[in-house]
Amino acid sequence: MVDSQTVQLEPITAADGTPLKKKLAQALFRSRVRAVSLVLPLFAFVMASFVIPIIALMWQGVYNDTFSSYTPNLTEKLKVWDGMSQPDEAMYAALVVDLETARADRTIGRIATRVNQEYPGTRSLFTSTARKAKKLKAPFKDSVIKTNKKWDNIEVWRAMKITSQDLTPAFYATALDGRYTANQGFVSQDENRQIYVQLFWRTMMISGTVMGLCLLLGYPVAYLLATLPLRTSNLLMIMVLLPFWTSLLVRTTAWIALLQSQGVINDLLVYVGITADDARFSLIYNMTGTIVAMTHILLPFMILPLYSVMKTIPPSYMRAARSLGATPTKAFIKVYMPQTIPGIGAGGLLVFILAIGYYITPALVGGQDGQLISNMIAYHMQKSLNWSLAAALGGILLAGVLLLYWAYDRVIGIDNMKLG
Amino acid sequence: MAKLPPYTSTGEYIWHYTFRVICGLIFLFLILPILVVLPLSFNVEPYFSFTEGMLSFDPDAYSLRWYEDILRNGMGAPDAPFGWAWLSDTWNNGQWMRAIRNSFFIGICATLLSTALGTLAAIGLSRSEMPYRRLIMSILISPMIVPLVITAAGMFYFYSQIQLSQTYLGVIMAHAVLGTPFVIITVTATLVGFDKSLVRASQSLGAGAVTTFRKVQMPLIIPGVVSGGLFAFITSFDEVVAVLFLASPEQRTIPRQMWSGIREQISPTILAVATLLVILSIILLTVLELLRRRSERLRGITNS
Numbered sequence: 165m166v167d168s169q170t171v172q173l174e175p176i177t178a179a180d181g182t183p184l185k186k187k188l189a190q191a192l193f194r195s196r197v198r199a200v201s202l203v204l205p206l207f208a209f210v211m212a213s214f215v216i217p218i219i220a221l222m223w224q225g226v227y228n229d230t231f232s233s234y235t236p237n238l239t240e241k242l243k244v245w246d247g248m249s250q251p252d253e254a255m256y257a258a259l260v261v262d263l264e265t266a267r268a269d270r271t272i273g274r275i276a277t278r279v280n281q282e283y284p285g286t287r288s289l290f291t292s293t294a295r296k297a298k299k300l301k302a303p304f305k306d307s308v309i310k311t312n313k314k315w316d317n318i319e320v321w322r323a324m325k326i327t328s329q330d331l332t333p334a335f336y337a338t339a340l341d342g343r344y345t346a347n348q349g350f351v352s353q354d355e356n357r358q359i360y361v362q363l364f365w366r367t368m369m370i371s372g373t374v375m376g377l378c379l380l381l382g383y384p385v386a387y388l389l390a391t392l393p394l395r396t397s398n399l400l401m402i403m404v405l406l407p408f409w410t411s412l413l414v415r416t417t418a419w420i421a422l423l424q425s426q427g428v429i430n431d432l433l434v435y436v437g438i439t440a441d442d443a444r445f446s447l448i449y450n451m452t453g454t455i456v457a458m459t460h461i462l463l464p465f466m467i468l469p470l471y472s473v474m475k476t477i478p479p480s481y482m483r484a485a486r487s488l489g490a491t492p493t494k495a496f497i498k499v500y501m502p503q504t505i506p507g508i509g510a511g512g513l514l515v516f517i518l519a520i521g522y523y524i525t526p527a528l529v530g531g532q533d534g535q536l537i538s539n540m541i542a543y544h545m546q547k548s549l550n551w552s553l554a555a556a557l558g559g560i561l562l563a564g565v566l567l568l569y570w571a572y573d574r575v576i577g578i579d580n581m582k583l584g
Numbered sequence: 585m586a587k588l589p590p591y592t593s594t595g596e597y598i599w600h601y602t603f604r605v606i607c608g609l610i611f612l613f614l615i616l617p618i619l620v621v622l623p624l625s626f627n628v629e630p631y632f633s634f635t636e637g638m639l640s641f642d643p644d645a646y647s648l649r650w651y652e653d654i655l656r657n658g659m660g661a662p663d664a665p666f667g668w669a670w671l672s673d674t675w676n677n678g679q680w681m682r683a684i685r686n687s688f689f690i691g692i693c694a695t696l697l698s699t700a701l702g703t704l705a706a707i708g709l710s711r712s713e714m715p716y717r718r719l720i721m722s723i724l725i726s727p728m729i730v731p732l733v734i735t736a737a738g739m740f741y742f743y744s745q746i747q748l749s750q751t752y753l754g755v756i757m758a759h760a761v762l763g764t765p766f767v768i769i770t771v772t773a774t775l776v777g778f779d780k781s782l783v784r785a786s787q788s789l790g791a792g793a794v795t796t797f798r799k800v801q802m803p804l805i806i807p808g809v810v811s812g813g814l815f816a817f818i819t820s821f822d823e824v825v826a827v828l829f830l831a832s833p834e835q836r837t838i839p840r841q842m843w844s845g846i847r848e849q850i851s852p853t854i855l856a857v858a859t860l861l862v863i864l865s866i867i868l869l870t871v872l873e874l875l876r877r878r879s880e881r882l883r884g885i886t887n888s
C-alpha cells in the first residue's frame with residue numbers, strides 16, 4: 165500500500181530514455197535550425213550587398229566629418245563659440261593655421277566645397293585666403309579681414325560652426341527647403357532657393373496621376389479578361405504580358421519614336437489635318453511624356469492584381485442582383501465593385517510605390533518639368549557630389565516608400581504578391 | 585459573355601460593344617508602342633519616323649543597315665572583307681557586341697546566384713517552424729520595392745569603399761540582389777500548393793533527406809524555380825540604374841549602351857536592338873507559358 169502511494173507518474177520517455185517532452189523540444193529546435201540555415205545564406209547576402217550599403221549611405225545624411233577632420237584647431241574653437249558674439253583673435257589664428265595646413269595637404273578644396281554647401285558663394289573665399297595664409301602676420305583678425313572683407317561677416321562663421329558639427333540635421337533641413345543655423349536653429353530657405361519640397365509634391369502628384377490613369381485603363385481590361393472564356397482571355401493576356409516582359413528602355417525608346425515632334429503621332433495628326441505642320445504638339449520631354457510613358461510601363465502591374473481578384477468573383481452574384489431588380493449599373497456598383505477593392509488596393513499601391521521611385525523614364529523623356537525626386541538624388545550623387553544631401557533626400561523618399569510597403573504588407577500581405 | 589442573352593436591351597447592346605471598343609483601344613495602347621518599333625528599325629533613313637517610301641512599301645526604303653551597324657559599330661576595320669578576321673574584329677571591338685557579351689555574362693552569373701540562394705531561402709521560408717517569418721520575408725522582398733536610385737546610390741557609396749565598384753563582381757552582386765525577390769515569390773507560390781504528405785511518404789519508404797529533395801520535391805518545384813530564374817535573368821538583363829552607378833565603360837550592358845544611345849547619338853541602331861530584345865522577350869514569355877502549363881499538369885490542375 166505504501167509502495168503504490170510513493171510511486172510517481174513516470175514521464176513518458178522515448179526509446180533512448182529521454183523524456184518525450186525534451187525530445188520533442190529537441191526535434192522542434194532541430195527543424196527550426198534547419199529552416200533558418202536554409203534562409204541564412206540569402207539573408208546574409210542581402211544584408212551585405214543591399215541593406216548595409218543603404219544604411220551606410222543613409223548615415224551620410226546625418227553625419228559628415230569633412231570639415232572637422234581637416235580643420236582640427238578651428239573646430240575646437242568653434243565648438244565653444246556661442247555663435248552670437250564677434251569671432252575673437254584666437255579663432256582667426258586657428259583659421260589661419262588650418263588653412264595653411266589644408267593648402268599644404270591639398271584638402272582646402274574639400275573644406276571650401278563643404279562650407280559652400282552650407283553657405284553658397286564662399287568657395288573662392290576659402291581657396292584664395294588659403295593661398296595667402298602663409299604670409300599672414302598677427303594680429304590675425306585684422307590681416308585675415310584685410311585679405312577679404314567677407315571674413316568679417318558673422319554668417320560665414322556661423323556656417324562654419326554648423327559644418328564643424330559631424331552629426332548634423334543640416335542636410336535634412338536643406339532637403340526640406342530649410343536651413344539649420346547656428347543662432348536661430350531651423351529657418352526656412354529663401355523663396356527662390358526652395359526646390360525640394362515642390363519636387364516632392366510633383367513626384368507625389370505625377371505618381372498619383374499615373375496610378376489614377378492605370379486604374380482607369382486597367383480596370384476595364386482586367387474586367388474583360390476575367391469575364392471572357394479562358395481560351396480568348398489567355399490570348400489577350402499576351403498583349404498585357406508582352407509589354408511587361410519587354411525591356412524598359414525598349415518601351416521608353418518606342419515612346420520617343422511615337423511622341424517626338426517628328427514622330428509617328430504628330431505625323432499622323434498633321435496628315436489627318438488636326439494640326440498644322442509648323443504647330444506640332446510637344447508631347448515629349450515634358451511632364452506629358454513622363455506621365456504617358458510611365459502609365460504604359462506600369463499598367464501591367466495594375467492589370468495583373470486586378471485580374472487575379474476579379475477571377476475569383478463568381479458571375480452568379482451579378483445575375484442574382486439583376487434578377488432581384490437592379491439595373492446593370494446599380495448591380496455593378498453595388499455588387500461587383502466592392503468585391504474588387506482588394507485588387508484596386510494591391511494594384512494601386514504597387515503602381516504608386518514603383519512610380520514614386522522612378523528614375524530612368526523621367527530622365528530620358530521628362531525634359532525639365534517631368535523630373536522626379538529620384539533624378540535629383542542621382543544628380544547630387546553623380547554631378548554635384550553632395551552625397552550627404554543625396555542621402556537626406558533619399559532618406560525622406562525611402563521613409564515614404566517603406567511606409568507604403570508596410571501598408572501593403574498589412575493590407576494585402578507580401579506572400580500574396582503575384583507575378584504574371 | 586460569348587453570346588448575349590435574348591433579354592438584353594438595346595442600351596445594353598450598345599454598351600456591350602462600346603465597352604469592347606474601349607478595351608480594344610487600351611490593348612492598342614499597350615501593344616502599339618512595341619509593334620511600332622519593329623518596322624521603324626528597317627528604315628533606310630536615320631530617322632525615328634516613317635518615311636513616305638516606307639508607307640508606300642517601296643523596297644528601297646527598307647534596309648538592314650541598322651542591324652549591320654550593331655555588328656560594325658566600334659570595329660577597328662569595318663569595311664574589311666567578311667571573314668574570320670572581320671568576325672573576330674566585331675567580337676572583340678564592336679561596342680554593341682561587347683554590351684551583348686556583358687549582358688549575358690552578368691545576367692547568367694546573377695541568375696545562378698539569385699536562383700540558388702533564393703530557392704533555398706524560399707524552401708526555408710515556407711516551413712512553419714521558421715521564426716520571424718514575416719519580417720525576414722519582407723526584408724528579402726524589399727530590393728524590389730526600394731527605389732532603384734537609392735539602392736544603386738547606396739551600393740555605389742559602399743562598394744567604392746571596398747573596391748567593388750567598377751568590377752564585374754560588384755555589378756553581378758547588385759543584379760543578384762535585385763533578382764532574388766522574384767525567385768522567392770515564384771518558388772514560394774509553387775510551394776504553397778505542395779503536398780507535405782509526399783515528403784512523409786518518401787521518408788517512410790526509406791529515402792534520406794537528400795534523396796527526398798532530389799526525387800520528390802525538386803521535380804515539383806522546378807517550374808517555379810525556372811520561372812523565377814527567368815524573372816531574375818530578365819531583371820538583370822533589363823537593369824540600367826545599378827549599371828549607371830556601378831559599372832565602368834568596360835562593363836557596359838545592352839541597356840546601358842541604349843541609355844547613352846538615347847541620350848547622346850540617337851540612331852535607329854537602338855530600334856534594331858530594341859527589335860531583337862522584343863523577340864527575346866517573346867521567346868521568354870513562351871517558355872514561361874509552357875512551364876506554367878507543365879506545372880499545372882504535374883499538379884493535376886486542369887483548366888476548366
